[in-house]
Amino acid sequence: MSKLYSGAEIVFKCMEDQNVDHIFGYPGGAVLPIYDELQNFKSIKHVLVRHEQGAGHAAEGYARSSGKPGVILVTSGPGATNVVTALTDAYMDSIPLVCISGQVPTHLIGTDAFQECDTTGITRPCTKHNWLVKDINDLASTIHKAFEVATTGRPGPVLVDIPKDIQFQKTKYSKPKKEKKLNGKSHNHFNQNSINELIELMSKSSKPIFYTGGGVINSGPKASELLRELVYATGFPITSTLQGLGSFPGDDNQFLGMLGMHGTYEANNAMHDCDLMINIGARFDDRITGKIDEFSPKSKKVHIDIDPSSINKNVKVDLAIVGDVKTVLSSTLKSLKQKKSKFLKSNKQKTSRWWEKIQKWRSVRSLDYIGSEETIKPQYAIERLYELTKDKDSYITTEVGQHQMWAAQHYKFNKPNRWMTSGGLGTMGYGLPAAVGVQVAHPKKLVIDIAGEASVLMTIQEMSTAVQYNLPIKIFILNNQYMGMVRQWQELLHDKNYSESYTAALPDFVKLAEAYNCVGIRAKTPEELDDKIIEMLNTDRPVIFDCMVDKVENCFPMIPSGKPHNQMILGPKDQENKKITGKGKSLV
Amino acid sequence: MPNSKSAYSFSNKKEKFDTHIIVVWVDNEAGVLARVVGLFSGRGYNIESLAVAQVDEKLKISRITIVTTGTPQVVNQIKLQLRKLVPVHKVADFKREDKAVIFKEMALFKIVGPNNKLEGALKACKKFNPVLLDKTKKSNVIQITALRREIDKMSKDLKKFGLVSVSRTGAVAMTRGADIFK
Numbered sequence A: 001m002s003k004l005y006s007g008a009e010i011v012f013k014c015m016e017d018q019n020v021d022h023i024f025g026y027p028g029g030a031v032l033p034i035y036d037e038l039q040n041f042k043s044i045k046h047v048l049v050r051h052e053q054g055a056g057h058a059a060e061g062y063a064r065s066s067g068k069p070g071v072i073l074v075t076s077g078p079g080a081t082n083v084v085t086a087l088t089d090a091y092m093d094s095i096p097l098v099c100i101s102g103q104v105p106t107h108l109i110g111t112d113a114f115q116e117c118d119t120t121g122i123t124r125p126c127t128k129h130n131w132l133v134k135d136i137n138d139l140a141s142t143i144h145k146a147f148e149v150a151t152t153g154r155p156g157p158v159l160v161d162i163p164k165d166i167q168f169q170k171t172k173y174s175k176p177k178k179e180k181k182l183n184g185k186s187h188n189h190f191n192q193n194s195i196n197e198l199i200e201l202m203s204k205s206s207k208p209i210f211y212t213g214g215g216v217i218n219s220g221p222k223a224s225e226l227l228r229e230l231v232y233a234t235g236f237p238i239t240s241t242l243q244g245l246g247s248f249p250g251d252d253n254q255f256l257g258m259l260g261m262h263g264t265y266e267a268n269n270a271m272h273d274c275d276l277m278i279n280i281g282a283r284f285d286d287r288i289t290g291k292i293d294e295f296s297p298k299s300k301k302v303h304i305d306i307d308p309s310s311i312n313k314n315v316k317v318d319l320a321i322v323g324d325v326k327t328v329l330s331s332t333l334k335s336l337k338q339k340k341s342k343f344l345k346s347n348k349q350k351t352s353r354w355w356e357k358i359q360k361w362r363s364v365r366s367l368d369y370i371g372s373e374e375t376i377k378p379q380y381a382i383e384r385l386y387e388l389t390k391d392k393d394s395y396i397t398t399e400v401g402q403h404q405m406w407a408a409q410h411y412k413f414n415k416p417n418r419w420m421t422s423g424g425l426g427t428m429g430y431g432l433p434a435a436v437g438v439q440v441a442h443p444k445k446l447v448i449d450i451a452g453e454a455s456v457l458m459t460i461q462e463m464s465t466a467v468q469y470n471l472p473i474k475i476f477i478l479n480n481q482y483m484g485m486v487r488q489w490q491e492l493l494h495d496k497n498y499s500e501s502y503t504a505a506l507p508d509f510v511k512l513a514e515a516y517n518c519v520g521i522r523a524k525t526p527e528e529l530d531d532k533i534i535e536m537l538n539t540d541r542p543v544i545f546d547c548m549v550d551k552v553e554n555c556f557p558m559i560p561s562g563k564p565h566n567q568m569i570l571g572p573k574d575q576e577n578k579k580i581t582g583k584g585k586s587l588v
Numbered sequence B: 001m002p003n004s005k006s007a008y009s010f011s012n013k014k015e016k017f018d019t020h021i022i023v024v025w026v027d028n029e030a031g032v033l034a035r036v037v038g039l040f041s042g043r044g045y046n047i048e049s050l051a052v053a054q055v056d057e058k059l060k061i062s063r064i065t066i067v068t069t070g071t072p073q074v075v076n077q078i079k080l081q082l083r084k085l086v087p088v089h090k091v092a093d094f095k096r097e098d099k100a101v102i103f104k105e106m107a108l109f110k111i112v113g114p115n116n117k118l119e120g121a122l123k124a125c126k127k128f129n130p131v132l133l134d135k136t137k138k139s140n141v142i143q144i145t146a147l148r149r150e151i152d153k154m155s156k157d158l159k160k161f162g163l164v165s166v167s168r169t170g171a172v173a174m175t176r177g178a179d180i181f182k
Helices: A007-017 A029-040 A052-066 A078-082 A084-093 A119-126 A136-151 A164-168 A192-204 A214-218 A221-234 A265-273 A325-339 A343-350 A352-362 A378-389 A402-410 A431-441 A460-468 A484-493 A509-515 A526-537 A582-587 B032-042 B072-084 B115-124 B148-161
Strands: A022-025 A045-048 A070-074 A097-103 A129-132 A157-163 A208-212 A238-240 A255-258 A276-280 A300-305 A319-322 A395-398 A447-452 A474-479 A519-523 A543-548 B018-027 B049-056 B061-070 B088-095 B101-112 B131-135 B139-146 B163-168 B172-175
Touching (some): A007 A136, A007 A164, A022 A431, A029 A164, A052 A070, A052 A084, A052 A460, A078 A119, A084 A119, A097 A119, A097 A164, A119 A129, A119 B032, A192 A319, A208 A221, A208 A265, A214 A325, A221 A325, A343 A352, A378 A402, A378 A447, A378 A474, A378 A526, A395 A402, A402 A474, A402 A484, A431 A460, A460 A509, A509 A519, A526 A543, B018 B072, B061 B072, B072 B088, B101 B115, B115 B139, B115 B148, B139 B148, B148 B163
Parallel strands (some): A022 A045, A208 A276, A238 A255, A300 A319, A395 A447
Antiparallel strands (some): B101 B163
16 A cells, blocks of 8 residues: 655645745744645755745746746735735736645634635635645645646646645645646647738738737747747847847847837837737737727737637737747748748838838937936936846846836846736735745846835835845835836826825835845945946845935836827927826826 | 726727627536636626536536626627636537527516416416416415516516515526537
């Protein structure tokens, strides 16, 4: 007879077989049996966070930068509810997470026991799937299934809720089944005809554009390679969503920069005026499309996505290709080479006027800002940070707000999995714990959280985690003392009524760093900025960098809400002409 | 209820709402109905009626029949979103006007009153093949199966005969002829 294992042991046996090397968690009453077993599984390292939300975001950072699922271990009740924000964040941005939560013993479920909550009920709308394990014999197969669901198809978070009595009970352990039965949930449902149709559209187009998103990143590094190959083979311009940055080199001439609400003038105008839009792994999010009725009115639209429900959800498309980006791109390239081996040459003529138009939009230089010698402009700070780190293969995380958009605009990414930001949910406090997770996955790499002072205070406690595990993350705070994006909207939409967007009584971040036993650095003038950044980079410990920036700088360019792509606000000079009025106000 | 997917930008297009019957085959496991219903409420879809029961004891499969209204785009989303749920095996969808499909609801009517009223009620139900489930000197319980709007009408018409209580199910559906739902 084979050996019997306790539920707690089975949790770790499963993780071993799923090649888990790090878990992010926080102990508590309902998971104590699992924590008791931790020491017996040497290949699995536990990272103790300071708040369960931090565990969730750290697991997200780990997953996004490594391509492996992030694993979380939390207790029942508040442990589980605290992780809900991170699960929702991962659900919106399609990040594979497996969350194991403890639950009160089965006989107490439903009695309002201490630290009981309906965890599977609460997390049902923010996970791909979740399970409450009520029978020890289902435990191993459920956990294996959880990893499968999290990582296949469009990735996402899952949760397995394990009552405490199940953790003690014993049974045989079963390994994961080799063959992957996908229950029709994985989607490579395209055929050669669709690919031929795509190539036909591509060869007919004189104003094409690639619009790529996080799906390219999620499909693995190979997908980014194939994307580059396809973009070079066609000579088409390419723009990317916030989540897709890095899948195509940010400094390449064919790259028009990010599109959307704070995207570049050339990217948004090209989206509006194109005659062929090829969406690869993006989802026509409302931050991208602007006013949906006037979104790219003259184009044929192609949508490549692994999730059939993304197709025709917001924007009706002419050709849908349901499949994994990597597989679709590889088929497309193969057919392109066979059918139109001289595509690039024959197409150059056809798209030359399009490129001329794009150059004209480019010459507007929409990311320019008015520099200053007295105060540090936030854009300047990001530019300098980029210049001083671009040779280092750095990993960048962000919080949410103006600094996030400036980072997306001014930091250029050349590789996938180097850029971790909360896009769909827009979770302030994401960046610091995410940086912890990234550094755990890549101990030797430079990891920077480009932060705002308001966001970072939401999860600042995770500095303590960074110090405990010697994770030399750099928290680069663009400190303008305002919730900058809130202030910007109030300026533009609410007659400068800056209601509650100024943070009085901010902590002294340098002293705060010292309190956490890490390093604090402050930069106050543009003159000293470079030296201070270099000092930060030369510090092999966690650093909080307090970069005092212009307090009232706004993030431009910008598509005001309720407007289409071709009605952007450019810089401070342009604003007078295009005030947001009437209906637009209610749309944010 | 208007569709609630546009939280940030409004569409000026007025699209027609159709009534659809969605049939979903699911694993009969804990929480599965909550997943399906939660998907509808969470994404702002309508549920006009709902009927659910296990139909395969061995495979533990339940069949859920949902009557919903929405624009073609919303109905399409409903199907695609349902198919993504892990315990969902297949989803069928058809319009209420579809002649190839039968759909029926059942209703129980309790009538209290003198004999002539009880008889009048039974007579009024005649074209729906009423079944007299319970009879006392003062009361009747009548069962009919019919279309939604027919039951709506009967619920109104029977008032004058002393209708005191109505209980009704959601619609269930089945294809005509030898075909089954794909």
